[in-house]
Amino acid sequence: MKEINAELLIGRKVCDANGEKVGRIEEFRVTNTEKACLVEGYLVGTSALVDRLSAWTLIRPIDKALRGRVFSVYEIPWEQMDLSDPKHPKLRIPKSELRHSK
């Protein structure tokens, strides 16, 4: 077990198991229980950034005009993310096997 600074993962580029770029980490989905705060998944992509900025009121018209092609998000379950090198997070699976969250 090792300790890393979660805030330094924000904005880090994530590549898949084949080295293909997936996106940047913008958010962490966590579950806060009595015993611990567990990381469930990592939100990657421009849509996740918009969500973090609570900016959908402004961005939705642009997204509609661009027919949803620009803003996308992947939710990467915790078990699929390899953080052995926190400066270069990567997936344990190819991008094609990821569920597109949006």
Added chain:
Amino acid sequence: MKKILQLTLGIITSVGGFLEIGSVVTAAQAGANYGYKLLWAILLGTICLIFLVEMSGRLAAVSKHTIVDATRERFGFPFFSIVMLGIVAVAFLVLVAELGGIGLALQILSGIGFRWWAIPVSIIVWLLMWKGTFGVIENGASLLGLVTISFAVAAVKMHPDWGGAAHGLLPTMPGDGKAKYGFTAVSILGASISPYLMYFYSSGAIEDKWDESYIPMNRIIAGFGMTFGGFLSMAVLVAAALSLQPRGIDIEKFEQAALLMTPALTRWGFYLFAFSMLFACLGAALEISLAIAYFFAQGLGWSWSEDLDPSRDSRFAFTYTIIILLGAIPLLLGIDPIKVTMMSMALTSATLPLAIVPFLFLMNDSIYLGKHRNGWLSNSVVAIVILISFVLAIISIPLEIIGG
């Protein structure tokens, strides 16, 4: 009864914050060089400021967070630090200009050069913040600032061409000297749309413990207060157009601006100008010092309140102490406050996008504002201000070099 009192004092506060050395000098220069032709720039700046100030107050009243709090929390520290660097650096220059404005006013009244006033003025500004509460600063400085109504009295007494003035409310281009005209217009907008006023106002709303019930009053304060301040700026321009332009006086020295009320009010006009600048710049210096200290304290999570003893919010008090001390240094070195004023207005224009773009996001954030989020009208105005701010940002520095 208490809300009515706060309404009156709130309006006076807006006036004190709006009218300061930047808006007076730029309006006087505009009148002296172009007659009524740049009234549209003051009108545009005033309308933009009304909307921005109303939104600043609404954000604070509903979310109980200041603009700085919300910017740090929503955008994260790295982006926030860029905003902080840009806004604080320019606000500091404006503070130097305001301290210089107080010094110049005292120079006119006493004959003693403004350099000699740098240290006493800084000590007085610091003492008012050290010992004063938010209410004393807010209301005291603003009540004293009422002397600026003399600008309006002087302008009316000189019987302006009202038709010509009305024409000036619509944008026109001069025949020649377009660069200098453009620079003056940019400076007026930079003097009007000052981000520090938004940050100060939202912090003031928290200091005064506003809640959702203050939303209607906030609209009235923003609307009437900024309108009154804009109206006084226009009065300065009209007075300069009538008193300085016919004599071909292009304001290069502060003493020349002091002549703008003398045709209407004779010798009294000279002294009223000096006292108006003294109290308006004092109010502005206090507001900017507080705005900078609020920026650091709120952004970095320190305790802050002008109502607390300095030892209870020590880092906040230390920050404004250092800022005021540093602000005196350029004046001690004899740097011309008018030149600092013009440069700071241009730089304010250049850095406006840093303040306004994040602000647009915050005003549409349902977590902070709930049902009080911006509607289409407010969003449209902010979008226009952003457009203006980007145009200003691109052209202000080249214009400063060519036309300043």
Added chain:
Amino acid sequence: MKLVRDVLDKKLTDREDCEMGRVSGLVMQVGERSQPRITHILVGGKTLWMRIHPWIARVAARLSRMWGPKRDEPVRIPWSRVESVGKDVKLDVKARDTGALDWELWVAKHIIERIPGGGKQEEE
């Protein structure tokens, strides 16, 4: 709950509603096959400056060793002390005991209280 939107950079308050800074960072424990967990909140220190650039963090650390309460490591508050996460993050701690107010108290004692009219911090 979303960590960046709801926790990071939020204001911290203690059990007496005293403000004690902002969440500068979060310690995450990761293992090869175990679910990552957030174990500590970090306040102050070089954590904040590391988010901009490591060089700035090094300069800040050097300055803080020369001046002030001489603390360059951030304050670590166990996640178990988080009482609630809302507009602010409320902690079940006493601010003074955590070290989060060390800088505030140092500036008060060494600078502000030495100037007439500065007042005095309450003794505990």
